[in-house]
């Protein structure tokens with residue numbers, strides 16, 4: 388069963404790991420958001436790609452949800468002595484990832500090629516695809532002014548209220564050929580329980596992306612999304628507050644409305660079972676499952692439940 392998953396970092400990586408546990412080698416492709424990417428210490432950093440890469444390679448730090456398990460901080464300390472900013476915490480092993488990526492990019496590789504090479508080196512049995520090789524950057528208009536994504540997310544700890552979001556570069560960006568093939572050849576397309584505004588939307592807003600998902604649906608490919616909002620709250624991060632401040636309902640139903648017309652079924656948590664009839668009124672099937680992925684087994688169980696019987 389060929390599964391193509393659209394994902395951000397935390398929620399996306401956990402479900403990707405669930406699918407990787409239950410699918411055969413090479414059957415999972417993860418299309419990952421790159422609009423959170425930034426440049427640090429002269430190096431390209433792709434936080435969502437790295438979270439998915441580390442999680443699928445079995446290297447992720449489960450406590451923080453980002454970075455490499457057991458990482459050390461010698462390089463960051465030294466960078467600080469040189470006057471480099473240290474609010475974006477890059478561990479020593481994580482830094483090696485950024486150095487390797489930059490080296491490959493400087494040699495002419497695309498971000499897609501660089502990611503593939505690194506995933507292979509780390510023994511990842513799935514395909515990890517940046518949604519685009521073109522530069523797209525999320526800019527947030529907040530009550531602390533206009534902010535780049537990592538400035539908002541890491542430096543200011545998601546505290547400012549977000550009033551609007553734009554994706555600089557999106558109109559001129561294209562999904563890669565690899566992304567298009569992954570959508571065209573998928574037997575199941577899944578939108579992960581990722582932040583719908585800043586993780587999933589910058590993937591869906593790429594020119595041609597929504598149409599590619601609609602065409603897959605017309606060919607009979609089943610398309611699912613899983614709610615990142617449970618009982619009105621995000622398990623982690625600012626998705627719930629962002630939905631509210633941007634005029635959406637901060638609930639699984641609010642997220643379902645954002646995906647209406649694009650998916651066949653929306654998965655809500657058992658805690659939200661009473662929302663099922665309202666989800667179905669949007670013209671999609673409502674599926675009620677346990678969607679909280681604490682341990683590896685929870686991830687695998689959710690992935691298995693999403694596969695056709």
Ligand code: GDP
Nearest residue numbers: 395396397398399581582586615621622626680
């Ligand atoms: P980010 O790029 O690191 O913000 O990660 P994502 O956008 O992929 O994921 C953030 C979202 O994942 C948040 O809205 C969380 O509520 C959601 N999330 C995290 N863990 C889980 C989980 O175990 N189950 C579900 N349903 N959602 C989760």
